[in-house]
Amino acid sequence: MEDNIQPLETSDNDRVIQVNIEEQMKTAYIDYSMSVIVGRALPDARDGFKPVHRRVLYAMNELSNYSNRPYKKSARIVGEVMGKYHPHGDASIYDTLVRMAQDWTMRYIMVDGQGNFGNQDGDPPAAMRYTEVRLQRIAESMLDDIEKDTVDFQLNFDDSLQEPVVLPTRIPQLLVNGSSGIAVGMATNMLPHNLSEVVDGCIAYIDNKEISIEELMVHVKAPDFPTGGVIYGMEGVKQGMLTGRGRVVLRGKCHVETKASGRETIIITETPYQVNRDMLTDKIGQLVNDKTIEGIAHVNNESNKREGTRIVVDLKRDGVANVVINQLFKYTELQTSYGINNVALTKGRPKTMNLKELIVEFVDFRMEVVIRRAQFELRKAQERAHILQGYLIALDHLDEVIALIRNSSTPDIAKENLINAGWGIDEIQAKAILELRLQRLTGMEREKIKEEYDNLMKIIAGLQELLASELLRYELIKTELLEVKEKFGDARKTEISYLSKEMRIEDLIEEEDVIITISHFGYIKRTSSDEYRQQKRGGRGSMGSRTRDEDFVEHLFVASTHHTLLFFTEKGRCFWLKVYEVPEGDKNAKGRAIQNLMQLPGDDKIRAIIDVKDFSDKEYINKHYILLCTKKGIIKKTQLEDFSRPRANGINAININEGDQLLEARMTDGDCEVMLAVKSGRAIRFPEEKVRSTGRGAIGVFGIDLDDATDEVIGMVCVNKDDVSRNILVVSENGFGKRTPVDEYRITNRGGKGVKTINVTEKTGSLVGILDVNGKEDLVITCKSGITIRTSVADIREAGRATQGVKLIRIDEGDQIAAISKIQEQEEAIVLTEASIEAENEAIEKIETETETAEGDSGIDANNSIADNSSESEISNETLENDQEDNDQ
Structure with a gap:
């Protein structure tokens, strides 16, 4: 363009400066846009005012137009503002004055108006020569101390007077009343909030400068509109608080009344912010005429200044109120959305600000004013x-x-x-x-x-x-x-309604430990742990779950109602369920089918459950692992983070080979010792680091070598390396069990045969369970018939790993133990009555007598001790022979 500029002839008296028109237009437009941004459209983050609002209040203050003085004509105020400070026309000044006096526009009005200032139905205010105004008390608080050199002053438009650059407000005006404006290339839309909540938020920030926005939202919950209504969903509000940009969905408030004739009437008592009531009524009538909404017979706006908003929607005889209300939300402004765009001037520059930044700006400004x-x-x-x-x-x-x-x-x-x-x-x-x-x-x-x-x-x-x-x-x-x-503080006008996906039901659920019970056929329930009373070793037990024929309780463990359960199926799938979502039932209840709670295939079955405290803690889930093992001795380790994204139809946790199935799952910190036990009575112990971490789709590696095709893994435990007090508890299917120190199981490489953990005989039956205990837990034994008994682990004596153990529960003929689980020691135990204790002692004495008679040949007496020294020598020799055999293998 510069190449096309032709020089002009100039005389001696004239001088022409050649400029690039493109640059000149760009410069002029930038100057204009900045003038609009700073001088008209955007509020200052310190006092929350645009220049016109600030000038109106300052002019009224200069005229001593206080709340305890007589009203002055609005025209007098407008003339004062226009003549001294704001030369932009009387209409814009009067509109500003009117808005500051409308209680349906401002959350906290700053001007006390006398006369017709319009209404919520869209009627305009009277001319400025008819109305009168004076300052509200809250506006006077925004002007306090202005005479004490608390703020800077600048020259007015003609340099004849001084006007304040900002008002020394004590009110967090920008958050309290909000602001909206369209500048050049940007806009602002800041919603009003409750004064009491904002003050609490400011004080919370003063007390803790490192406070997070989420913590501030405990005090400043959401926008609070002057016309009330119901905020529908908090996700957009939260985004606005966190980033300065969001979206608020606001609904009007209504209720249903029934006439004497039996017809229902919908009464709308609050409309969304800035919604014209007459236009809303007309819109409803138009939708009825167009047959978009059916079931409405008549609609009328009966609102007045004394009683407030009242829009009456009469329904037809066959009209359903809830259906009509939902249609009104969908098709009319009874539900309206507002964009949050917190753009304000800070240090003379526009900036999008979140909740904390707005509070920081105000508190820092107050500090400057106080100084x-x-x-x-x-x-x-x-x-x-x-x-x-x-x-x-x-x-x-x-x-x-x-x-x-x-x-x-x-x-x-x-x-x-x-x-x-x-x-x-x-x-x-x-x-x-x-x-x-x-x-x-x-x-x-x-x-x-x-x-x-x-x-x-x-x-x-x-x-x-x-x-x-x-x-x-x-x-x-x-x-x-x-x-x-x-x-000036008052109660919140706008209610908050959370969507179902936003609600933290955990906040409504009392956190407590409950017992989760899952039957063999897949029935689940949660029961208060207090319902399982503690009994002595060898007791008869009590009915723990009423099940279907041939069904029995297979899983029983303790979890908190606020935790998440990971369900692992025998086919290697993983499903999620919150503990509080598990149906509650008493001890004798059957429970509810798991298929009704999650999308579990009919040919699959839950095999293991893991209780996870909090998936939102990234450090926690990155430092923990899920350890899986199958019946064929395959073991696999996967990071917990891989299971932190739930899906309705589950995810694949491990690939299972044909003929195999998942048996057990444990959560570890990556530094444990793993023990696997097999049905034939052998166990192996090896460090967890021998199993490298793999993805969810991997198969895994061998953990233990099985004796034959009929043998299988019956359980897995993970023991902390530094915890030398842990014992290994094993139980056979005929009710025998014992505790053995962990150290008796030597550490070997993964994939070996292992060592003997119980002397399996026809009398004991095969091994059915293995647990790691410290003597402070309670043991819950579950039979296939549904009978359960809870006894203290401390009552089970320690014995060598190659012994048979002691009788833990009397098994009915044809019944067998199905599963064992442990429960942490409760602070309060159920106290049995004297008669119950006496009857229980008699039963124990009878069991011990029978045991002494039946087991005399094996060297185990009624007290489960070695009968004589010769028997003890025989067992010791047998143990040495077994160890030598293990070393050879």
Whole structure:
């Protein structure tokens, strides 16, 4: 373009400057846009006002148009603002004045209007010559201390007057009343909030500068609109608080009344913010005529100033109120969305601000105001104290002062004589002494001057202490905010309604430990752990679950109601379920089919359950692993993070080979020792690091070598390396069990045969369960018939790993133990009655007698101890032979 510019002929008296028109237009447009952004459309983050609002309030303050003074004509205010500060036309100024007086537009009105200021039905206000206004008390709080040099002033449009750059407000105005405006290339839409909540948020920030936005939202919950309504869903609100941009869905409030004739009527008592009630009524009528909404017979707007909003929707006889209400939400402005766009000026530049940044801007501004006010008051107090000090000096030399003044020919000479008298009086004090009235020379007046001087010195000391301590200034800000809350705070008008996907049901559910029970046929329930009373070893047990024929309780464990359960099926799939979502039932209830709670295929079955505390803790899920094992001895380790994204139809946890199935799952920290036990009575112990971490789709590696095709893994435990107090508890299918120290199982490589863990005989039956215990737990034994018994692990004696163990439960003929599980020791145990204890002791004595008779040949007496030294020697020799055999293998 510059190449096409032709030089122009110039005369001696003229000079033409050649410019690039593109650059000139760009510069002019940028200047214009910045003028609109800073001078018209965007509010200041400190006081929350646009220039026109600030100028209106300042002009009313200059006219002493206070809340306790008579009203003034709106035209007088508009003329004052336009003539002195805002030369942009009377219409824009009056519109601003009107909006600040409308209680359905401003959450907290700043102008007290008298006359017709319009209404929510869209009727316009009367002309400015008819209406009258004065400041509200809350607006006066926004102007407090403006005369104390708390804010900067600037020249007005014609440089004839000074106007404030910002108001020294004590109210967090920007959050409280919000703001909206369209600038050049940007816009702002800040929604109103509750004053009490915002003050609480400011105080929370002052108390903790590192507070998070989520913690601030405990105080500043959501926008609070002057017309009430119901916020429908909090996700958009949360985004607005966190980022400064979001979306709020607001619904009107309505209820259903039934007439004497039996017909229902929908009464709308609150409409969404800035919704015209007449237009809403007309829209409903139009939708009825168009047959978009059916079931409405008549609609009428019966709202008035005294009773507020009342829109009556009469339904037809066959009209269903809930259906019509949902249609009104869908097709009319009874449900409206508002975009959150928190753009405000900070340090003269537009910025999108989140909740914390808005609060920080206000608190920092209040700190600046408090400092400048204290400095002003200190300066004035020191100046007054200086003059009073001069008065006191003059009164101490009263006769000399009077004589000196009388002998001076002019006031200037008298002033010079006072300064040169040697009493330490300066020019300011000398001038004040000369202007002193004679009545102040009395003795009583002297006492008043002395008292005023002493009080001023206390004030000066307090102000100096305030300026020297940031903590005191913050405390003062908090005190003033609490005063504002007490004077002007009110209850929230807008209700909050959470969507089902947003609700944290955990907050509504009491956190407690419950017993989760799952039967062989897949029935699940949760029961209070108090329902399982504690019994002595060898007791008969109690019915723990009423099941179908041939069904039995297969899984029983303790979990918190706030935790998440991971369900692993025998085909290697993983499903999720919250503990509180498990149906509650008493001890004798059957429970509910798992297929009704999750999308579990009919040919699959739950084999293992893991209780996870919190999936939202990234550090936790990245440092924990899921260890899986199958009946054929395959073991696999996968990071817990791989299971943190639930799906309705589950995910693949492990690939299962044909003829195999998943048996057990455990959660570890990656530094445990793993033990696998097989049905034939052998167990292997190896470090967890021998199993490398793989993805969910992997098959795994061999954990233990099985004896033959009929043998299989019956359980897996993970023991902390540093916990030497742990014992290994094993139980056989005929009710025999024992505890053995972990150290008796030597550490080997993964994939070996292992060592003997119980002496399996026809009397004991095959091994059915293995647990790691410390003696403080309770053991819950479940039979295939549904009988359960809960007994203390401490009552089960320790024995060598190659022994048979002791009788734990009397098994009915044809019944067998199905599963074992442990429960942490409860703080309170159920106390049995004296009769129950006596009956139980008799049963135990009978069982022990039978055991002593039946087991005399094996060296085990009724107390489960070695019968004689020869038997003990035989068992010891057998143990050594077994160890040698294991080493050979």
